[in-house]
Amino acid sequence: MSYHFNEIEAKWQKYWAENQTFKAENNSDKPKYYVLDMFPYPSGAGLHVGHPLGYIASDIYARYKRHKGFNVLHPQGYDSFGLPAEQYAIQTGQHPADTTRVNIEGGVDKAGNEIEGYRKQLDRIGFSFDWSREVRTSNPEYYKWTQWIFIQLFESWYCKNHQCAFPISELEKLFSEEGNSGVNPACDDDVESFTAKEWNSFSSEKKQDVLLKYRLTYLAETEVNWCPALGTVLANDEIVNGLSERGSHPVIRKKMTQWSMRISAYAERLLQGLETIDCTDSLKESQRNWIGKSVGASVTFKVKDSAEVIEVFTTRPDTIYGVSFMTLAPEHDLVSKITTDDQKGDVEAYIQATAKRSERDRMADVKTISGAFTGAYAEHPFSKEPIPIWIGDYVLAGYGTGAVMSVPCGDQRDYDFAKHFNIEIPNIFEGVDISEEAFAAKDNVKIANSDFLNGMNYKKATKRAIYELEQLDQGEGKTNYRLRDAVFSRQRYWGEPFPVYYVKGKPQMIEQQHLPIVLPEIEKYLPTEEGEPPLGRADVWAWSTESNSVVSNDKVNNTTVFPLELNTMPGWAGSSWYFFRYMEEVANRDGAFATQNALNYWENVDLYIGGSEHATGHLLYSRFWVKFMKDRGFINVDEPFKKLINQGMILGTSAFVYKEEGTNKFLSKGLIEGKQVQPIHSDVSFVNASDELDIEAFKNWREEFKEAEFILEDGVYKVGREVEKMSKSKYNVVNPDAICKQYGADSLRLYEMFLGPLEQAKPWNTAGITGVHGFLKKLWKLYVNDNGLNVTDAEPTKDNLKTLHKTIKKVVEDIENFSFNTSVSTFMIAVNELTAQKCTSKEILEPLLAVISPYAPHIAEELWNRLGNETSIATADFPEFEEKHLVESSKNYPISFNGKMRFTLELPLDMSKEEIEKAVMAHEKTIAQLEGRTPKKVIVVPGKIVNIVG
């Protein structure tokens, strides 16, 4: 009886589904373990072999933990809001909800495309997901709680003293009792001071305006990349050379009122929290970069002949005597106020010119130095000397205060700017040559020409400068973060609607019992002619405070019926908290995002696996929301993920045929030398393991190749190979369904792991799968022969036990180190050895199945069943490793001469050092090697090696 993987796999997948084998329990005596994958965005293109890599790894770990006696939560769902569905909707007029459902569940979309669906594709690979807990972010039952969290953020403020978020009502109480002088909140820069008395006299509208500046989510004017032709805001990466990536339309920088998230309040905690996460240094480093902490000072410069002051942030207050000019960002508010009449022309022309350039362009074009003099002067805080004030686009409006004190001798950008505009470059470093470039190092230098700072080093001078600035009330020590508040509005249709309506232009939250606010129906998924977001097209999109429901727009009277927010939330809203939703069983999901019971039991994710493209954004945002929810007492954990692994990308191995230029001849790879050829991608499915092209298949592929002539070498056409990103346009996409059909899911799972270390990028080459497939056949033959089951009660031999326990030991180590590729080799070795030993002993073969089961669950389940087990192997005990079976009495010593291994010698392990040396020195091969020489030294490491020197 041979190995019929298709039958076996279908059988057990059905069994697992029917018996809910992988359903997690919220009440269990077992210890809990939560294994999570980053949930997929269900695109119409379906899965390719790169997608399941991380899922297979996490599945192996989840299954292993079940064998080890854990109650495992291993859920899956869909990040189903997003841009591609909306773009597709615009093109085809289909509702994104429909295309999204088809992409998940399969079927035929309105355009007539037959779509397999993510779910079926995933099921075919045999994952141990608990599908009963599935979530979809676009489902109103789910986004109800995304909206709820948004409301909680709106209803909260952040106290810097306590480093914690509190209800906004507490802040109102503080304001009414003592004004805002005593509070230390994270808030907008432009808040005014007021007393309790003043606060209490404010109108309701005024109070709302003031509070908005303190809320953790707030409306604010933000500078965005606006594309008038597309009618939407674009992210930086959607703009190429100042034009939109889609359609090449002009993009301008525009201020727009947008919802923002005050993530900056959490900057320090997000940084500190990294210490508690188990992940790679590179991931931590990219989080740190993003947060961008820098320690320095804020310094205030007075503007001469003006009441204005310029505040700057600097990391080098010790170089304050090196300031020879100030630079403001062209967008800085002060520019228009301080520019002299003489300079107005220059300054305005410059501002116009820079406004046309996107932020990205400015960043990309670092070499061009540009700027303009405002005609105004600032006053040096200590020397009181006048300092010319310039504007320049190398200063970014969005970072720090949008202004810098320029120290050309100590900063290369300031230096280049000064050289370009012939501004003086005073040297404040003792014995340093600055004729060629700035001196930016902090160490091993003393400050000079700096009055009271002379002779001090960086550390001392910094401290002193801050102290002196404080005395003048013109500065203080300050820590700055690069992390900016996150814009939370999108001018899109396919996202969560805000639970917000506007009364006299002031945002009001809809009470939580009326949630969800369901996305309205619209005719076209495009912005309105007036440039409003797509929701501006909805006819029924107003809020009635009487019926507490969404009503027709024509009822808007601004007394009881008000307009609703037209923006939707960004993609990261739904993915910032989904891991908590899985914790709750569907039956109990109505009353809360998850019950306290479920949250207390599962706590947070023990293992999180996903792509590195989410290493910054998603991770930062979800960590932010979790910290906020912890502050407000909704959950009990400070970090969402305990351990995080980024799987590497699987690359495609493209195949090329070579068309000789000007002919219709295709030359085999070996014949192209010296010829003018044009490489053309061939579909990888036409190429076999030996890189030989199926010429007929290629000819039939496309009309233009029908008449092609093929010049062969050794009777075959050889293609060229190149590793590239897996993509449809390169014809190197491999579909896991096809692999499952031809070799089986177990082969796919093993092969994906066998390719190499999980975290590394590695090329896919279908040819190699015959190796692991052959292994599964050998495994099968170890249990089943032509007459049926071939497993006996025979007493295992010493060798049998040694093979089994060696395998258990290695596989446990591998799984716990996430080194899945080496486990597969270990299985191969085990099966090769047991086959050679002609092992039929059930005592060996039964536990072996439990070891292999996490990797190849279908075949393991089938053989387990054939051995007479009536329950699933999924929760069978993982066999215990016993050291005694590996104890050896002798060792095959490598005998080296001057570090080079010459031969091996089998010696008992209980031999002493001296005895080993004696035995080795007496050996004929040793004598031959030495050729009469006397060794200077003999190194004997018992149990390891012998090295003879001399």
Place this chain on the structure above:
RNA sequence: GCUGAAGUGGUGGAAUUGGUAGACACGUUGGACUUAAAAUCCAAUGUCCCUUGGGACGUACGGGUUCAAGUCCCGUCUUCAGUACCA
């Protein structure tokens, strides 16, 4: 530029605290079985020299430490990823 990761046969990749480099596969070559093919099985396979025994060289490159280095240290180069005028 900065940060991080990595450079090992024709290919993917193994190699505990420094201790037999190339496990396990793919591919290739030869053989068995077969009318033939597929499948399966057996053998060889880092490079070079050599008649066998064997020898020389080999983990990106150049140094160093050590009885012993893919592994540790210093320097250089290359590739990939992330990030970028952050004051």
